[in-house]
Amino acid sequence: xxxxxxxxxxxxxxxxxxxxxxxxxxxxxxxxxxxxxxxxxxxxxxxxxxxxxxxxxxxxxxxxxxxxxxxxxxxxxxxxxxxxxxxxxxxxxxxxxxxxxxxxxxxxxxxxxxxxxxxxxxxxxxxxxxxxxxxxxxxxxxxxxxxxxxxxxxxxxxxxxxxxxx
Amino acid sequence: xxxxxxxxxxxxxxxxxxxxxxxxxxxxxxxxxxxxxxxxxxxxxxxxxxxxxxxxxxxxxxxxxxxxxxxxxxxxxxxxxxxxxxxxxxxxxxxxxxxxxxxxxxxxxxxxxx
Numbered sequence: 036x037x038x039x040x041x042x043x044x045x046x047x048x049x050x051x052x053x054x055x056x057x058x059x060x061x062x063x064x065x066x067x068x069x070x071x072x073x074x075x076x077x078x079x080x081x082x083x084x085x086x087x088x089x090x091x092x093x094x095x096x097x098x099x100x101x102x103x104x105x106x107x108x109x110x111x112x113x114x115x116x117x118x119x120x121x122x123x124x125x126x127x128x129x130x131x132x133x134x135x136x137x138x139x140x141x142x143x144x145x146x147x148x149x150x151x152x153x154x155x156x157x158x159x160x161x162x163x164x165x166x167x168x169x170x171x172x173x174x175x176x177x178x179x180x181x182x183x184x185x186x187x188x189x190x191x192x193x194x195x196x197x198x199x200x201x
Numbered sequence: 202x203x204x205x206x207x208x209x210x211x212x213x214x215x216x217x218x219x220x221x222x223x224x225x226x227x228x229x230x231x232x233x234x235x236x237x238x239x240x241x242x243x244x245x246x247x248x249x250x251x252x253x254x255x256x257x258x259x260x261x262x263x264x265x266x267x268x269x270x271x272x273x274x275x276x277x278x279x280x281x282x283x284x285x286x287x288x289x290x291x292x293x294x295x296x297x298x299x300x301x302x303x304x305x306x307x308x309x310x311x312x313x314x315x
Contacts, residue, residue: 038295040288044280047214055291059298066301067294073301077293080286156291166209169276172283 044172049165051172053158061146061154065121068092068144075100083109092118098126113139121146128160130171138167204272207252212237213245217254220268227263 038058044051057064067073069092079085083102090098092115099112113127128140140160147155162168208214212235219234220226228246232239246266249255254272258265 038291040284040291042280042284042287044276046276047208047217053287055287057291057295057298059295059302063298063301064294067297073297076297077290079290081289081293164209165214166206169209169279172276172279 044168047165049162049168051160051162051168053160054155056149056153056155058153060152061148062121064154064156065124065146068124069118091115092124094118113142138163138170140167140171204252204254204275207248207254210245210248212242213249216242216245216249216266217268220255220266225258225265225267227265229263231266 038056040053040055042051042053067077069090071087071090074090075085075087078100079102083104086101086103088099088101090100092098094115094117096115096118097113098115099110101111102109110131111128112131113129115124115126117123117125123143123145125143126141128142129136129138140162142158142160144156144158147157149155160168160171162171208217215235216231219231223230228243231246232242235242246255249266250257252272254269256267256269258267
């Protein structure tokens with residue numbers, strides 16, 4: 036059975052959770068988050084060209100990466116507060132394309148060991164305001180729209196089927 | 202004002218929670234729950250109505266407020282699209298992990314081809 040990514044964002048709250056299980060030990064999942072050559076291969080929407088300028092994944096280090104499409108570049112950056120090998124990463128995250136600075140997100144990613152060489156990733160993002168959080172979720176929608184409605188319809192149909200059977 | 206901006210304000214979120222709990226409330230019932238002045242709360246109700254988050258019905262001289270469930274579904278839809286993007290990204294991560302794992306199993310065996 037394919038692994039599923041679950042996003043939890045309760046209305047009116049300043050946080051969201053992203054969880055996902057992998058058929059790989061957590062050491063490898065951790066490495067895919069801290070090795071720039073691996074990170075560049077999976078982060079971000081598939082239709083954007085991803086490049087990593089810096090990924091200094093250690094306590095006090097910083098990162099910077101860019102998504103490009105056509106003439107547009109979307110730059111993201113932040114700092115690592117704590118990088119505990121194979122266990123967790125705590126740090127900040129900011130998109131520099133907003134009209135003003137200061138919409139910083141604090142993130143915690145934990146890598147949990149599961150039996151049979153599997154693992155679970157749990158990410159928590161905490162925002163300064165509910166509007167910041169909803170804005171980020173909403174920016175996902177704008178990209179989603181350009182990716183086409185068919186995919187959305189198929190997904191919503193699948194979702195609806197699941198919640199009806201749940 | 203869109204539903205998200207409207208809900209970003211704490212008093213308006215309180216009003217929405219009260220309405221969700223009670224089903225429906227008159228304007229007077231809502232005013233009573235706040236220290237802020239009736240005109241201030243009335244202004245918040247106006248914003249919620251403009252954002253289509255609440256519906257108003259007139260009964261005698263009373264205005265009764267209800268939650269309009271439709272815009273709440275919007276947030277859910279956005280989360281689903283966001284989830285799909287995270288899913289796509291994680292699927293690529295999973296594919297990468299598979300490649301890494303298979304190449305690491307080959308190295309200790311000393312046989313890169315088979």
